[in-house]
Amino acid sequence: MGVKDQSYLPLPPWAARLSASCRTVGFAVLLLTLTLSSGCSFGSGTPTRTPFPTWTPTPIGQQPQAAAPEVQVIQSTPAAEASAQPTATPTPEPPTATTAPTDTPATPPTPAPTDTPAPTATLEPTATSAYAFELEAAEKFPTESLAANVVRIFLYVYSPTTYGLPGYTLQVLHNGESLAVDEISFAGVPEQTRPDPSPYTRFTNMSIIFVEPQAGRWDIQLLDPSRVAAGPSVTFELTADERTRELYVRYRQK
Numbered sequence: 001m002g003v004k005d006q007s008y009l010p011l012p013p014w015a016a017r018l019s020a021s022c023r024t025v026g027f028a029v030l031l032l033t034l035t036l037s038s039g040c041s042f043g044s045g046t047p048t049r050t051p052f053p054t055w056t057p058t059p060i061g062q063q064p065q066a067a068a069p070e071v072q073v074i075q076s077t078p079a080a081e082a083s084a085q086p087t088a089t090p091t092p093e094p095p096t097a098t099t100a101p102t103d104t105p106a107t108p109p110t111p112a113p114t115d116t117p118a119p120t121a122t123l124e125p126t127a128t129s130a131y132a133f134e135l136e137a138a139e140k141f142p143t144e145s146l147a148a149n150v151v152r153i154f155l156y157v158y159s160p161t162t163y164g165l166p167g168y169t170l171q172v173l174h175n176g177e178s179l180a181v182d183e184i185s186f187a188g189v190p191e192q193t194r195p196d197p198s199p200y201t202r203f204t205n206m207s208i209i210f211v212e213p214q215a216g217r218w219d220i221q222l223l224d225p226s227r228v229a230a231g232p233s234v235t236f237e238l239t240a241d242e243r244t245r246e247l248y249v250r251y252r253q254k
Contacts, residue, residue, distance in 0.1 A: 133157065133222055133231035133251040140236060141193065141200040141246040149214050151238070152246045154193050155206040157185050157222060159253040164190045164205035167225035170249075171233075172208075175216040183208045184225075193248060202248055215240040222251045 146152060157168045166187035172179045183206050190203040215238055222231035231251045238245065 131229065131231045131254075132224075133253050135222075135232050135234060135249065136252045137202075137248065137250040138220075138234040138236075139202075139248045140244040141248060142243045143245045146209075146245055149212060150245065151210045151212075151214050151218070153208050153210070153220060154202065154204040154246065154248045155185060155222070156190055156202065156204045156248075156250045157253075158190070158203075158205070158251075163188055164203075165253065166205075168230065168251075169206070169223050169227070170208070171219075171221045171223050171229070172210070173217075173219040174210070174212065176219075179210055179212075181208055193246070200246075202250070204248070213240070214238045214242065214245055218247065220247065220249055222249070 143150075143152070153170065153172065155168070155170055157165050159165055164185060164187055166185055168185040169183060170181055172181055185206040187205075190205045192201050193204050194201040218236040218238060219233055220236070221229055221233035224230040234249060236247050
């Protein structure tokens with residue numbers, strides 16, 4: 001039977017406590033040696049001691065002034081600002097196609113008359129079946145050369161197969177009073193109410209002028225060479241200051 005290894009035998013409790021106490025004492029001795037070595041001088045000068053802070057307050061007014069932090073100002077130039085904020089350049093839109101204008105026939109301008117024509121005179125309701133002529137036109141024209149209270153009457157009496165018919169005249173009543181008429185129509189090519197083309201140019205083969213107050217009612221009727229009524233009568237109304245004092249009647253043979 002062999003002998004057991006004594007190094008693996010457990011220590012009794014008292015021995016374990018003694019070993020722990022020895023280790024503690026040894027560590028304390030080592031720490032004390034290191035402290036004494038750092039505090040002693042080995043041929044050097046007086047050791048420097050670390051000053052302990054005092055709690056004496058500093059008098060008011062003697063505190064050191066803290067330096068104001070330096071502020072660095074950066075000035076921006078217009079060029080820098082312009083470069084920092086670039087603006088967007090708008091992209092031009094493509095031109096739209098323009099529709100070619102169509103050729104519109106120009107309407108010839110209507111020549112403006114010097115004066116607005118007066119409305120057609122009122123026709124009196126008369127029995128026309130017994131007359132050989134019919135009233136084809138009854139108009140008033142503005143005068144160009146007549147003085148106040150001067151009225152001119154134009155007549156054109158004609159046949160569809162020929163030009164003007166001769167020997168006819170007019171019966172003229174002003175406010176119911178018959179006026180003397182000595183003129184008669186002539187045959188052939190008629191004259192014109194205006195020497196030049198105008199809105200009031202008409203054919204005529206007889207004219208007569210009356211000098212008297214123009215205001216009132218004017219009744220006109222065609223008479224044949226025997227002084228018998230040959231066509232219906234027509235009535236014109238004139239005012240005291242009216243300029244349309246040229247009266248025109250046209251009779252056409254049936």
